[in-house]
Each structure stands twice: as C-alpha cells, then as structure tokens.
Amino acid sequence: MSSTHLTVNNLHCQPGSQELFDGLSISVAAGETIELRGPNGCGKSTLLRIMAGLQQPDSGDVIRYVEPIGYLGHKFGLASILTVQENLRWTSTLNGAKFDTARAQELLEVFELRTATNKLIQELSAGQKRRCSFVCLLIGEYKLWLMDEPFSSLDSQGEELVRKLIQEHSRTGGSAVIASHAASPLAQAIQVELGIS
C-alpha cells in the first residue's frame, strides 16, 4: 500500500483574470502535515477544494490514494436542525460504520461538548460548531484531512487542542493539508507559501 495519500501534479488554475497556480505540484505522504500559507486571495481555499475534488482545475492531475477524505471547509458541515449526536451519527453512517456511542462521548468530553450532546447545532456558538466539526472528523476516521482555516472561531484553548490533535493525527500515520492564517505556524508542518501572481 502506498504511503502517499495525495499528489497534485502540474496544476493550473485561473478562475477569472487572476492566475492562481501555474504548474503547482504537491505530494502529501502519510504522517505529513502541510500548511498552506499566503495572503487572502492567493488560492489556499481553492487548492483545498481542488484536492478534495469539489472544484476542477483548468489542467493538472489530483490523485487521491485514500478515500473518503475528511474535509473541513469554511462552512461547518453540520446540519443545523439536528443535534450534535445526530450529526456524529450521520458521519458514521456516511462512512458505513456502526456508531460508537462511547467513542463519541469520549471525544465530546475532550472537546468540552458533553453538555451539548443533545443540543441542536443552531443553538451552539461558532466555536462550539467548529469543535463539533472536529469531532465529526475524528468519528469519520479519515486518513487525510483537508482543513480550511481550522482555527477560526476557536478560542486559544480550542486552538491549542486542535494543534495537538493534528500532531497526533500525523504521528499515527494520518496526513493533513491546512490553509491557515494563524500567527504561529504548526509545529513540524511543511510550510508551503502561496503568492499572488
């Protein structure tokens, strides 16, 4: 089995007049975390969407060796009129796995969402929703995480928790590509600087 989780070869993308990528190539291997950095509008989110398969590039290849992919976009990816538990259950269902209540409770405890288990998503704060998205990501047991601004809406404690989580994910053979504006870069992450041409 390949230890590469995703490769991007010779990517070109020009949505409108501005060229975002001209021959960009990236490879993501098991255990790696890649942090995409750059100013607003440089194409970090677009690159993540292309990697996920949610957007088509003008040319170039994206090869995903692991599927499904855990994707955390600008939206939380949670049904607002379902409870936290129902959303977690849905993630398990999508993955064809049996819902592990004990594991879910354990993760909700870690993310300080235990008391919100039966609350509707629309009743939660933005930070709590973001935390819940991370619990979904963990419940889904995805090998490759694509995360767009994962620290947004989180307090410093939440940000620290997520940083540890990403490190732990890489340590256990998972991989992650993260678009981030955070002031301090992720420890042990490969930094990829994107610019505006």
Place this chain on the structure above:
Amino acid sequence: MRFWALYRRELLIEVRSGVESIIPIVFFIVVVGIFTFALNDLISGDSKVLVSVIWITTLFTSIVSLDNLFKRDHADGTLAVAVLHSDAVLSLVVAKLLAHWTLTGIPITILGPLIGLMSGMQLENATMLGLTLLIGTPTITMLGALVTALLVGLGRGGELLTVLILPMYIPILLFGMGVCHLNIDSAPYTSELLWCLALLSGSITVIPLALGPVIKLSQDS
C-alpha cells in the same frame, strides 16, 4: 441499513423544519380548492377539468417543494461533505428523494382522488387518478431533483427552476392526464399507462445514478 439511517435523517430534518415541510401540501390544497370554487360549473359537469387541475397543481407543488431539496444541505456544508463519500452518495440521494416523495408525493396521491370524490368524481375515475399520481409523483420528484441539483451550487432556484423544470414535466403530464381522460371516456388507455410506467422506470433507474456527479459538479461554482 445505511440507507434507512439516511432516510430517517431526511425525515427528521423535514419534521424539525416544521411549517416549511407542510407548505407544499397546503399550497396543493389551496390551489386545487381555488380552482374548484372558481370553475365549479365546469368541474361539476366534467371530471376531466378537475383531473387536469389536480395534475397541473401537482407539478407546481413539486416546484414549491423541490426548491429546498438540496439548498439547506448546500448552505450548511453537509452536501460538500456527503459528495466526498462516493460510496454513500447513491444511498444519500435515494434517501433524500424517497423522503421528499413520502412527504409530498404520497399526500398528493391520497389527496388528489379524495378531492375528486368530494367534487363528485366517480370512484373508478378517482381510483385511476390516484394510480396515475402514484406513478407520476415519483417521476416528477426524480426529474425535478436533477434540475435542482444542477442549480444548487449557483444559489439560484425559484424562477429559473420553474423555467427549466416545467418543459421536462410535459411528457408525464400529458400521459398521466391522458390516462385519466381516456378512462373517463371509457376508451382504452393501456398505451398511455405504459408510457407513464416507462417514464417512471427510466427516471428511477437513471436519475439517482446521475445525481451524485451532478451534485459534485454543482459544488464547482
């Protein structure tokens, strides 16, 4: 098991959304009711007019209800998450379509003949109306879902949905209504009924398979 879990989730979302989920049926009853009162003289003398009114209102009701089919999931990001699970997408779209049909198609299939009977339609004709609606409403759901999926990423619905969907509904409308009219005239209707079944079979077979790629494509906008 995965399918039924997804189906239950869709029903739960519809139930939790409250009034929004019953608006299409209320719309159907109100529109058919208005026509029944306005065209009372015509309808009491000729069941064909009422059959046509019920069928046409069914089409408009589907437009009212289908506008929301993927919109909510697109807005909260769950649609993007779902399409990344390629092996679950088919189950998901079929669950969505079945839930939609359960909450709009089945009530219309029951209400249509009931309104007919209350307006003086013969039992035999009302039964045939119910049968054609039973075949026609899932076809309408399938065809409408395809257009809705194409439009969801554009953030457009409403008027554009109406313009694109209505021409696609013409065959099922003509054959469905045709069967009822021929039945009222005591003429043979087997060929028209077979066409209705062919449209249903075709749409049930092809459209769920096409919806996954279409939804994924719609995310790219």
